[in-house]
Amino acid sequence: MARRPTIIDVANCAGVSKSTVSLVLKESPLVREETRAQVRQAMNELGYVYNRAAANLRSTNAGLIGLVINDLRNPFFTEFATSAQMALSGRGYATVVANTDEDPGLQAQVVGSMIEHGISALVISPTYGAEEDTFGPLARAGIPVLQVLRQVDPSERFPFASLDYARGGRLAAEHLLNLGARRIAFAGGVEGRPITLERMAGYLDVMRERGQEPLLLAGRSSRAFGRDTAVALSEDRPEVDAVICFNDLVGLGMLSGFLSVGRRVGRDIRIVGFDDIEECIMAYPPLSSVRCDIAGFGRGTAATLLDWLEEGRRPPPESRAPVSLVARASSLGA
Structure with missing residues (x-):
């Protein structure tokens, strides 16, 4: 006896998601008429029969x-x-x-x-x-x-959606070099992880283009790591005069670490964070950061997912949202 077609078979035949087929079966107004007709045609071709009684048992999670x-x-x-x-x-x-x-x-x-x-x-x-x-x-x-x-x-x-981290690292490195920094380190990020490599990629490109030696300080992306690394840099690598941080938590930790050893952030040492979380503007001194507009990215992610779910518009395999640099006192000085 041949296998009865399933909702997944209908979705594959129509070129939409299983959830889109489900919305059509429930007569949801969220689905475009063109998509609705496409799904119904696939159902007819496959001989799919909707078991409404069974579906009603599952409807509480629609x-x-x-x-x-x-x-x-x-x-x-x-x-x-x-x-x-x-x-x-x-x-x-x-x-x-x-x-x-x-x-x-x-x-x-x-x-x-x-x-x-x-x-x-x-x-x-x-x-x-x-x-x-x-x-x-x-x-x-x-x-x-x-x-x-x-x-x-x-x-x-x-599909994968993210931010243009490589561009962010480049913006931060060029910003610090244009301010006169001579020895720039990159601090934070677990060594070898793809996200770490992405965030430091632009920095490494700029260092290579300018003929400068990079300094990579891998570690947990936390305030504690930032604070401890600031103290260690002051003792062991006093020639470092600027740091790009894997994220703002590392940068905020560095603010307190350098303060504890008497180094003036923005003058003796320049710092740029990454993400531009709300706390950056409230810190002292305010932390420069690569702004990712994470709230906008969240809203965009929701819209992309619902276009896929409701309309069958599958997103591209990879997409990147733009970033920008917000310069504050931690790199600009008082």
């Missing part, structure tokens, strides 16, 4: 979006998650948010639970390690999945 974040303690990721959730809510979707705390086992667990509870789509800023434990079930689930800010599955199964 319109539920998963949002999985690697580190919600970091204000950068908190702002992204909040902005994306609010944008999804504005379009009538409920969001279930999970923090994985950089634990791949926990990530696989929460993603599996979200799939079981019937999410319609997923946005994930993933942690590193055991990638197939998370992305294998997602591929089999057949729902739209968008990787953001970090890419751990390089296949085209899961």
Whole structure:
């Protein structure tokens, strides 16, 4: 006996997501008429029969979006998650948010639970390690999945959206050199991780172009690392007169570290952070930073996901949002 066609078969035939087919079956007004006709044609071709009674048992989870974040303690990721959730809510979707705390086992667990509870789509800023434990079930689930800010599955199964980190590193390095910096270090980021390589890429390019030797100081992207590294630089590498930080947390830690040893930030040492979280403007001195407009990126991520979910417009395999440099007293001086 031939296998009965499934909703996934219909989605593949129509060239849309499983969730889009589901919306058509529920007669949702969110789907364009052109897409609706495309799905119905696929259903007719395959002989698909909608089991409304079974679907009603699952309807309590319709319109539920998963949002999985690697580190919600970091204000950068908190702002992204909040902005994306609010944008999804504005379009009538409920969001279930999970923090994985950089634990791949926990990530696989929460993603599996979200799939079981019937999410319609997923946005994930993933942690590193055991990638197939998370992305294998997602591929089999057949729902739209968008990787953001970090890419751990390089296949085209899961489109990737992020920011132009390489451009940000270049802007920071050129800014410091134009101010007269002679020895610039890059501080923070776990050595060898793709996100670390992305954020330092522009800095390395500028150093090479200017014939200068880079100085890479890998480590946890935290205030504590920034503070300790500032003290160590002052003692061991006093010739360093500027630092580009992997993120603003490292930069904020450096502000206090250099202050503790009597070095004047903005004069004796210039610092540029990365992300431009809200705390940058409130620090003393205010921290220069590569601005990523993470709130705008969160809203854009929500719009991209819903275009895919509702209209079947799959995003490109990779996209990058622009960044800019916000110069403040930590690099400009008083």
